[in-house]
Amino acid sequence: MPTALAFGIEANYVHPADLDLPDAARCNALFDFDTVRNGYGWIFPKRDHFNVGIYRISKGDGASGLKGALARFAAAHPLLRRCRMTEAVGQPIPISTGTQPVGRGRVILIGDAAGLGEAFFGEGIAFALRSAAIAADWIGRTMRAGSAPDGARFGAELRPLMDELRYSLRIAQAMYRVPPAWMGRLGADGTIREALVMMLEGRSSYRSSFWRIARRIPFAIARRGGMAAAPSPFDQDAAGNEKGRGTV
Numbered sequence: 001m002p003t004a005l006a007f008g009i010e011a012n013y014v015h016p017a018d019l020d021l022p023d024a025a026r027c028n029a030l031f032d033f034d035t036v037r038n039g040y041g042w043i044f045p046k047r048d049h050f051n052v053g054i055y056r057i058s059k060g061d062g063a064s065g066l067k068g069a070l071a072r073f074a075a076a077h078p079l080l081r082r083c084r085m086t087e088a089v090g091q092p093i094p095i096s097t098g099t100q101p102v103g104r105g106r107v108i109l110i111g112d113a114a115g116l117g118e119a120f121f122g123e124g125i126a127f128a129l130r131s132a133a134i135a136a137d138w139i140g141r142t143m144r145a146g147s148a149p150d151g152a153r154f155g156a157e158l159r160p161l162m163d164e165l166r167y168s169l170r171i172a173q174a175m176y177r178v179p180p181a182w183m184g185r186l187g188a189d190g191t192i193r194e195a196l197v198m199m200l201e202g203r204s205s206y207r208s209s210f211w212r213i214a215r216r217i218p219f220a221i222a223r224r225g226g227m228a229a230a231p232s233p234f235d236q237d238a239a240g241n242e243k244g245r246g247t248v
């Protein structure tokens with residue numbers, strides 16, 4: 001199967017000079033899963049701005065509507081309203097199905113060119129670096145052994161990495177199948193939140209996170225009163241009021 005396609009769009013929201021930020025808004029990254037279907041919105045605090053974006057797996061809709069989704073997402077967070085937005089930029093992110101071809105003849109592919117984005121968060125930097133290191137090591141070993149690298153064999157070298165990515169796709173399939181109205185319950189579930197954070201920080205494999213999340217989803221959805229997700233520092237208005245969302 002070829003790679004699947006996702007899209008990311010992002011913009012920076014530059015602080016006004018007099019912005020008085022709560023500490024939590026300076027330190028906490030926000031992932032909001034009830035913003036778009038098949039994806040999420042993020043707010044990453046930086047020194048003098050917030051990086052704000054939307055990630056969405058394409059279901060035949062490509063990048064259509066993403067700019068509007070970013071504008072609506074930002075408008076829903078009072079802390080961003082006083083910031084100056086820079087131009088939004090977007091790109092496709094090819095996500096791995098775990099089975100896509102990555103080499104032939106004298107050509108091998110790494111990173112996004114090999115379709116090594118992971119499906120749930122749309123992360124690709126770590127996999128681009130890991131695939132580059134694997135490629136350099138493999139080319140060196142092959143040439144020291146006196147052979148010319150054959151691209152058709154490179155897939156075997158990337159197999160462990162692609163197997164890992166296959167679990168990310170399974171996590172995306174499990175999580176993004178949940179209707180948006182129930183996403184808040186997943187965000188409010190401690191086990192799911194911890195599994196996602198550990199995965200993001202590279203402290204657990206996608207494989208082990210998949211099993212933790214897949215087992216937990218039915219309980220999280222069934223739990224009564226579970227709609228209140230983590231309070232978000234970005235949702236505070238001037239009066240300090242907050243609203244619950246499907247946030248991590």
Ligand SMILES: Cc1cc2nc3c(=O)[nH]c(=O)nc-3n(C[C@H](O)[C@H](O)[C@H](O)COP(=O)(O)OP(=O)(O)OC[C@H]3O[C@@H](n4cnc5c(N)ncnc54)[C@H](O)[C@@H]3O)c2cc1C
Nearest residue numbers: 008009010090091110111112113117122123124125126128
């Ligand atoms: C909005 C957005 C936010 C993202 N956020 C994250 C994130 O927070 N964390 C994360 O892990 N991933 C993130 N990603 C995904 C990540 O950016 C990519 O997966 C990663 O950059 C892939 O690295 P790469 O080196 O394979 O490709 P690229 O970073 O695309 O690098 C390829 C380079 O090759 C150059 N190039 C292309 N064609 C030619 C040519 N013919 N000749 C010479 N040069 C050429 C390009 O200009 C480019 O500089 C995000 C993606 C998007 C769209």
